[in-house]
Amino acid sequence: MRLLCSNILPLRIEESQTAFIEYFNEAASNADCLEIAVGYVSKAALKELQRVVEENSINKVCLNIGMYYLEGMPEGTYHAAMSLNQAWKESDIDGEVRMVKAFKYHGKLYAFYKNGKPIAGIVGSHNLGAIKLEASNLRQYEVSTVTEISEEVEEITNIIQKLKKTNCSSNIEELQVPLVRELNNALVDQEFVAKITSDEIDAYKRKMTNISFEIPLKVPKDHEDPKMRGSNINVCYANGRKRVWWEIEIVVGKEIRDLPGYPAHQVPFMAITDDGWKFKVWTCGQNNKNLYSKDDLKIMGRWIKGRLVSAGLVESVNQVEKDTLFEGMITEEILEQYGRKSITLTKTTLRTTTEDGTEMDVWMLSFLPHNEDVGEI
16 A cells, blocks of 8 residues: 655655556556546546546446535536536447435545456545646645555455445436536626626516516537527627627517517616626617627627536637637537526516616526526535
8 A cells, every 4th residue: 555645835746655646647547447436526527537538448437426416516517427428328438427326425436457357446535636637626635545455456446336336326317416506707707797696686586577588599409500500699600700709699589579578679678697697688680689788799698608618518719710610609409408498588677777877677587407406606
């Protein structure tokens, strides 16, 4: 047995010591099977695990996650875990992501196999995030032990195997995991946008009327579908004027615009979102067909696309013209994973006065997933 440590000042790795991340990568390069049971993971670590498995031609892998089923799982991490599970299922790798459901499992166990035999085992304080250091854990010091003694490795693998049994855990796709909604950072510190409290949101919700409109988000079916590629919330991919990725257009169908109570043409109103943001919106364009954030077209985009980014379903694109694979394009598949294909616009009985003395109606905007098990952090 020997120790695996973090490498953080002032406790730098000494000559006789080994860093956890160094040993993990070395052991993975010598293994053809990898089994892990940890309490917590991160999005970056899940991507790193996929890379390690693929680059080392590991043909069998199981990741069992222990704390989220009963605690709730950050939605971005959940979608990353689901994506990894699906990627392994569709590849030649015999792999899966499981979740402990019977209790909170807080252990951290790693087992490496070669030709059907366990060759090394790690037990200690390192969660999976230790394989991909980032800002959140860069200054977090951990210590684990590693053993290559067959009897000791077998003890570790026995616990991992018990945790994999159906009375303890299930494949992540088979479970209804409670999700924790993450803050939409795309709207933080943006001009013309204000953050409001959950109590304020509830107060606005109590004043909602029955004048409400469900507005579909028009997108391609998937990344292979050429339809809708350069319009609506994917307008940044349209030919002609260059637009940043956050800029969107919402085109509202005539059957909705003609309904009683729909907002009047070019009459600004204050939108309160159900995840706690406030900004001005109006309807404009030919035949009143567009629904825009008034002061900056990117605000509505940062609200909608920012939710998908914080949910871990898409990455924002810095240079749209270089995204020739349309990796930043929003599709029906992405919206289905998110749990919502439309936004809801609902009038309240309230009016508000802006700083310049302008009075305007207050409306509620909703784009939260249709999922009662989504909490908030």
